[in-house]
Amino acid sequence: NAGVTQTPKFQVLKTGQSMTLQCAQDMNHNSMYWYRQDPGMGLRLIYYSASEGTTDKGEVPNGYNVSRLNKREFSLRLESAAPSQTSVYFCASSEQWAESEAFFGQGTRLTVV
């Protein structure tokens, strides 16, 4: 069982470039989440998808878009990367946060220069 898989693990972008972070889970979970974590900080929610076909903004959605491609996959897109988006990005999935645990990927370390 792979759990939650994120690709790529590392990425360096130039300011203004675009890219898509991929996330896939094999646990048949309904809910998926994207977080970012800046140095010395906790995780901040960017977007989430409560179920296939739905997406909603979290705390820090500006500069990002998401797509829930199917039940397994939830992608995060940076249309025009900025240095302020340098961070570690984590994807998570759960059946439903209220009563079940969430599983996290190992993160994507993104640097925007």
Added chain:
Amino acid sequence: DAKTTQPTSMDCAEGRAANLPCNHSTISGNEYVYWYRQIHSQGPQYIIHGLKNNETNEMASLIITEDRKSSTLILPHATLRDTAVYYCIVPHLSGGSYIPTFGRGTSLIVHP
């Protein structure tokens, strides 16, 4: 939103119990308390969760006060591998979904 308050850092001797407190005074009656930990910069790892009753699993125990305004995570015999940042989370209901919010957590250092 049921915000949580945790000490910034704690330390513990190896083999002793580590007791990590969390305040969540605005918690609603149907909101759970979750604990996660993050070792180095890995993805957070689930530890335990509870609603009203105390809970125990192979990793830890969770003690929730009767008024549910605070809780304590107990690692009964801390090891060096338990050095991590521990997050206390109370997911809140928004638009039909429970939204988990992470604070800065407690940095626990277990020393020999």
